[in-house]
Amino acid sequence: QKEVEQDPGPLSVPEGAIVSLNCTYSNSAFQYFMWYRQYSRKGPELLMYTYSSGNKEDGRFTAQVDKSSKYISLFIRDSQPSDSATYLCAMSGNTNAGKSTFGDGTTLTVKP
Amino acid sequence: GAVVSQHPSRVICKSGTSVKIECRSLDFQATTMFWYRQFPKQSLMLMATSNEGSKATYEQGVEKDKFLINHASLTLSTLTVTSAHPEDSSFYICSASRGQGISYEQYFGPGTRLTVT
Numbered sequence: 001q002k003e004v005e006q007d008p009g010p011l012s013v014p015e016g017a018i019v020s021l022n023c024t025y026s027n028s029a030f031q032y033f034m035w036y037r038q039y040s041r042k043g044p045e046l047l048m049y050t051y052s053s054g055n056k057e058d059g060r061f062t063a064q065v066d067k068s069s070k071y072i073s074l075f076i077r078d079s080q081p082s083d084s085a086t087y088l089c090a091m092s093g094n095t096n097a098g099k100s101t102f103g104d105g106t107t108l109t110v111k112p
Numbered sequence: 113g114a115v116v117s118q119h120p121s122r123v124i125c126k127s128g129t130s131v132k133i134e135c136r137s138l139d140f141q142a143t144t145m146f147w148y149r150q151f152p153k154q155s156l157m158l159m160a161t162s163n164e165g166s167k168a169t170y171e172q173g174v175e176k177d178k179f180l181i182n183h184a185s186l187t188l189s190t191l192t193v194t195s196a197h198p199e200d201s202s203f204y205i206c207s208a209s210r211g212q213g214i215s216y217e218q219y220f221g222p223g224t225r226l227t228v229t
Contacts, residue, residue, distance in 0.1 A: 008153065032215045043116075043205050043220035044156070088155065092215035098144055100215045104155040 003027050006089055006103030015112050019076040023089035023103045026070065030091040033065050034100065035074045038086045047087075048074070079110045115139050116208045118221035125196055126229055133191045133224045135206030141186035142208035146218065147179075150203045162189050196228045 006023045013019055021035075032051055036044035050056045053067045062075040072091075076083055086107045090100040115138040125131050135145060144163050148156040160176075162168040162183035170176045180192040189208075193200055203225055207218040 006155075034216050036220075041203070041223065041225065043118075043207075043222045045220065046216060046218070049216035090215070098209050098215045098218065099146070099158060099161065100218070102155040104153075107153075 001026065002104075003101050004089065004091060004103045007106055008104050010107040010109060012109045012111060013079055015079060015081060015110055017079050017110070019079050019083070019108060019110075021074040021076075021087050021089075021106050021108070023072050023091075024070055025072075025091055025101075027091070027093070027101070028067075028070070029093040030101075031094050032092045032100075033063070033072050034090040034092075035061075035063055036088040036090060036102075038088060038105065040085075044088055079108075081110050081112050084109045114210075114219040116142075116206065116219045116221040118204075118206055118224050120224060121222060122225045122227075124227045124229060127197055128195055130192055130194045131196055131226060133193075133204055133206075133226075135189045135191070135208065135221050137187045137208040137210075137219070140208075140210045142189075142210055143186070144209045145183055145189040146207045146209070147181060147189075147191050148205045148207070150205060150223075156205065159191075193226065196226070198228045201226055201228045 034049040035047045038044040048063045056063045060077045064073045086105040088105045089103040092100040119134045147159045160168045160170045168181035183189040205223040207220045
């Protein structure tokens with residue numbers, strides 16, 4: 001069983017929809033939770049990170065972490081065609097020298 | 113800020129030859145650089161972690177004699193795939209970190225598509 005599970009999709013939504021992306025994990029030592037966006041044939045770019053449990057909002061993006069359930073989410077409001085990409089969740093502990101464990105990514109398509 | 117480049121972006125080589133991929137942090141000094149490979153529709157698989165001036169730390173199952181990593185300066189790390197075979201064809205991505213082991217302070221390069229014929 002993988003340490004981080006992420007539904008690969010693909011997920012297709014109409015423009016303006018609210019998108020919910022999720023990951024579950026098994027390692028209770030994870031403290032940092034990141035979401036990356038990766039366009040086709042490009043490197044990932046960091047969207048948001050949270051430390052421990054809670055919510056964090058940045059514009060149209062909201063990240064949620066529920067450590068009791070080992071479940072994290074990324075919500076995208078008012079989705080745009082430019083949001084079409086693969087979204088990767090990643091997690092790490094406090095003392096692993098910056099190494100992260102990545103989910104497999106969810107491919108999202110936002111249709112105009 | 114925090115721009116990472118990779119060169120080349122795409123390379124095709126013949127089986128048995130060696131290929132070098134460069135990763136540069138353009139506007140910051142990278143204490144640590146990471147090398148990943150990514151297969152289609154799969155996640156990033158960490159290959160190795162390199163710190164400037166010291167030997168790279170390889171993940172389990174990654175052949176250090178096949179994937180040579182050099183981190184000669186705070187802005188440059190290289191990955192050399194030696195005696196490449198078709199199964200080495202993949203998307204190789206580096207990331208650079210200026211933090212002291214802080215996972216979210218990783219900035220990724222645009223990746224290098226390697227095709228071995």
